[in-house]
Amino acid sequence: MTTPLVEDSTGGLKTGDTLLEVDNLIMRYKTKQGYVSAVEDVSFVLHKGEALGLVGESGCGKTSVALSLLRLQADNGEILGGEIRLGGKDLVPISEDEMRRHRWNDVSMVFQGAMNSWNPVYRVGDQIKEALDLHWPERLNRAETRQRIGDLFALVGLDSDAQDRYPHEFSGGMRQRAVIAMALSCNPQVIIADEPTTALDVIVQDQILKELKKIQADLNMSIIYISHDIAVIAEVTDRTGVMYAGKMVEFGDTGDIFSAPRHPYAWLLLSSTPSIVGPRRKLAPLEGEPPNLLDPPSGCRFNPRCPFATDQCRVEEPPLRDIGDDHQVACWNYEQVPVGITSGSVV
């Protein structure tokens, strides 16, 4: 038996159809000091075959969003509201046992620090086999399993024989490739890649991103890329969501957002980063740090750091509004933000 690498497990969805809808998701961590509001009213849609990016400084709730989608948030985290609809089915209210059948089979994940995603005492191949044994529709025998893992390894640029090795025998890059192979193993509908290359050196990082992008295109997969590194997001995604302090503050076509960010935070984030595309530009500083989410600022959560803040910003929270071209922004004064990031600094 040969196992098909790409199997349409998406119920006949065509490219561009809605695959995953997140609606008004709220997830908070309960601590002794109170609730940490890590995911506050976040909504977005992921289409079949699309690469979606979530970008924002560290601590803005990107990982929390990702984990909530699999309902794997830490023990003290609780989903307090919203819906996560996968192929129309809401995953929030279902039982833990039912949820387990969706994990990896429908939504798999490449974790932040995927280097340590491997259990040191088992062979890499056996750890992938574990997922196949659990989710693959029919039972694969030993030869079929080896074949399948070998195919996956070929896809990410590893030798088939590498499946017999232990994680510590791999380099960081190889471990990361193998993690990607494992994420692909059960033909998931969605792959979430949380800082998939952050721990690697730049050259390996670049290689792996390119390969991941190619695999995504070849298999027509839907991926959510998460990174604090805007260069990564700019390179591999079709659409981008910018997160700040647990909120989605801007969402739209990646090209639009990177050429003309409308939210002050996105604008400052891009301007303060050395150029990755185009000519040198003047750097505008992004000062301060994201707020403590135990007690976020009232009104717009960005107001203490925002050069455009007005009195309204300090009391009233701006909703995420459509501004045309499938572009959404949560800011009262987005029109004042200079168009284009190469223009001079206002501060």
Place this chain on the structure above:
Amino acid sequence: MLKFIGVRLIQMSLLFLVFLSLLFFLLQAQPGDFSTQFLDPRIPPENRDLIAARFGLDAPLWKQYLTYMGNVLQGDFGVSFQRYPRTVVSVITERLPRTFFLFTFATLLSYYLGFVLGKVLAWRRGGSQEMSITLGGVLLYTVFYPWFALVMIWFFAAYLDLVPVNQFLTPLRWRDAPFSANSVFTSIIWSTLLLSIGLGLALWASRKPDNETQRRLVKWGGVGLTVAVFLAFWMPHEQRTYATDIAHHALLPIFTLALVAFAGVMLITRGSMLETLKEDYILTARAKGLAPKTIRDRHAARNALLPVTTSFVLGLAFIIGGGLITETVFSWPGMGELLLASVLTQDIPVAIGALAMVGALALIAHIIVDVMYVFLDPRIRYQ
């Protein structure tokens, strides 16, 4: 690997010789000597000297030492003063299986129970159940052991009358026994050793087949077969009633020793599990949709096992010391009791022999754990 074991064995042998030399001089340095303890004070001094000369005790210490080490290398540990003319080796070969029996069962029991309970505790963090079991563990771990052993005897033997009060067999029943207690001990040790090897093999083989039904079949079939062979060996065995008599006597000391040792294992396992549960690969395992029990046993507990194995070596001293107290309190005539009696009576050849044996066992356990590590942790490879 073989080379590693070879080198290790040589190291251990050298260490053993150093240990033995230290024992020799330390025990000589005890106040008093053989003559005050074993010779009638009315014996005239010249006869006294004659007797000392017969045992070579008149020679200078360094000469005695060389003679002794020379003899040891030929497997001769001398004769017992107390049990003259029995040799030290014959006394020890009589006592050793009894201690080995107690020690092995108590250790296996305590590690098994401690590990299983420790991992469950860590998994179900929080709640009053975890609190009370942990508290109980800490109490057992810190309790004054001889006192605890006496309480156990009082409760189970005297008050409930479930088990015999002491001794390792019922002397009346053994009066006309056609064989020695030691041959029965040896049968018990060998048969249970084979039993555990059989069980281990069954569990190992049950991981091989591809599907769950076959795995279960191999597992339970193998376990059933091994147990059946074990029973088939013992049921018609002529020593059976004697073996059960010994087992009956062994119950309380094994249980008591295991209970105290188990608490330590449980606490270490719990701590090590809690660390393991924070690892990234646990999150990966959850994301894969594995069942909680699989994550706990296959991923977390398997890694938590490594520090517990290390603690085994460190805990050896405790188990041996605990064994000494256990044997004394339960009048179990094994090595511990022999050691204590020989030191108290200045039976120096036996004391050195017994301590040397304890040391040798500890060194061997060290090597076994080193080898086990290779199987437990693929990252460890000895060159």
